[in-house]
Amino acid sequence: MNTQVLSAGFAQRARAFCALTKPRVVSLIVFTAVIGMFLATPGMVPPQILLAGTLGIALAAGAAAAVNCLVERKIDAVMSRTRWRPLPRGELTALQTLVFAGALGGIGLWTLYHFVNALTMWLTVATFVGYAIVYTVILKPRTPQNIVIGGASGAMPPVLGWAAVTGEVTTEAMLLFLIIFAWTPPHFWSLALYRTEDYTRAGVPMLPVTHGKDYTRLQVLLYTLILFAVTLMPYVIRMSGAFYLAAALVLGGIFIAYALRIYLAYSDDVARKTFCFSITYLALLFAALLVDHYL
Numbered sequence: 001m002n003t004q005v006l007s008a009g010f011a012q013r014a015r016a017f018c019a020l021t022k023p024r025v026v027s028l029i030v031f032t033a034v035i036g037m038f039l040a041t042p043g044m045v046p047p048q049i050l051l052a053g054t055l056g057i058a059l060a061a062g063a064a065a066a067v068n069c070l071v072e073r074k075i076d077a078v079m080s081r082t083r084w085r086p087l088p089r090g091e092l093t094a095l096q097t098l099v100f101a102g103a104l105g106g107i108g109l110w111t112l113y114h115f116v117n118a119l120t121m122w123l124t125v126a127t128f129v130g131y132a133i134v135y136t137v138i139l140k141p142r143t144p145q146n147i148v149i150g151g152a153s154g155a156m157p158p159v160l161g162w163a164a165v166t167g168e169v170t171t172e173a174m175l176l177f178l179i180i181f182a183w184t185p186p187h188f189w190s191l192a193l194y195r196t197e198d199y200t201r202a203g204v205p206m207l208p209v210t211h212g213k214d215y216t217r218l219q220v221l222l223y224t225l226i227l228f229a230v231t232l233m234p235y236v237i238r239m240s241g242a243f244y245l246a247a248a249l250v251l252g253g254i255f256i257a258y259a260l261r262i263y264l265a266y267s268d269d270v271a272r273k274t275f276c277f278s279i280t281y282l283a284l285l286f287a288a289l290l291v292d293h294y295l
Contacts, residue, residue, distance in 0.1 A: 016086035017100055020069050021062030028283065029061045029157045030054060035286040036161025036176055039239075039293055045165055052115035053164035057157065059108030060124045066101035067132040070094055072140075079198040112164075120164045127156040141203075144210040151184035152177075158286075172239050175230075176289075182227040183282055186220045186259060190275040193217070194268035217263045220274075224259035228252040231285060240292045247288035251281050 034054055037045045069076065069087055073094070076082035086092045092100075105128060112121040130153030139146040158176035163169055192199060192206040193216055199206040208216040231248040234240040258274040 016091040020066040022065040033157035033161035036158030040162040040165040056112035063105030155180035185223040187278040194271040221259040221263045244292035
């Protein structure tokens with residue numbers, strides 16, 4: 001019985017630490033980083049770079065997510081979307097979270113420095129600071145443009161992947177950055193639209209809270225149109241070919257249709273579906289870039 005209790009307690013604690021890293025978010029980060037690696041070379045990515053780069057970026061991203069959970073634990077406690085997280089539930093302490101984040105981030109950066117290259121490590125440090133400090137501590141509680149400005153850190157993963165393989169940051173890498181940067185506002189504002197009461201209760205100045213839902217609906221549409229234009233640029237600069245162009249047109253058309261529904265016939269259900277599609281959209285768009293790269 002004691003062994004079973006200890007086993008159950010260990011499993012619960014492990015799940016709590018895992019939840020701190022926001023696995024679903026990190027999986028998309030790692031996916032776009034790996035795509036960046038493959039797009040950076042005409043051949044295959046060296047196994048050491050692929051494995052060490054993926055591991056290092058994943059660990060650093062998980063550490064940044066844990067710091068975010070630590071800083072926002074009081075906000076998370078009053079939001080229905082996040083009150084289940086380990087810190088609001090009292091499953092972990094602030095000290096445990098800090099030590100865990102430090103260890104995770106330290107191992108991740110050490111891995112990148114010793115098995116990938118120094119540039120990738122330093123870019124990852126900048127990304128960590130951008131998300132965990134600039135966005136979480138400074139921007140999110142102070143300005144409704146938090147997602148727009150803070151989106152720069154979220155757009156870095158493919159740049160990290162590119163730098164891991166090439167040791168430099170090129171125009172093509174920055175175009176991948178720009179795609180995610182333009183994608184971030186309509187993605188998050190779709191969520192904020194149907195979670196406005198949550199953000200109001202938590203005192204977070206998201207755009208629907210400060211400027212109203214009508215204004216936010218227009219911004220979702222405008223940024224989706226900007227995103228559509230940006231996603232055509234890989235074809236324009238001959239970074240990709242007809243397969244990617246077709247995918248970008250189809251996926252972008254669907255995203256614009258969702259954005260038009262948000263603007264013209266809003267409902268929380270439409271906003272929720274738009275948010276969910278936006279995740280699928282980004283994954284499929286980057287997958288199309290990869291497939292096109294090897295055609």
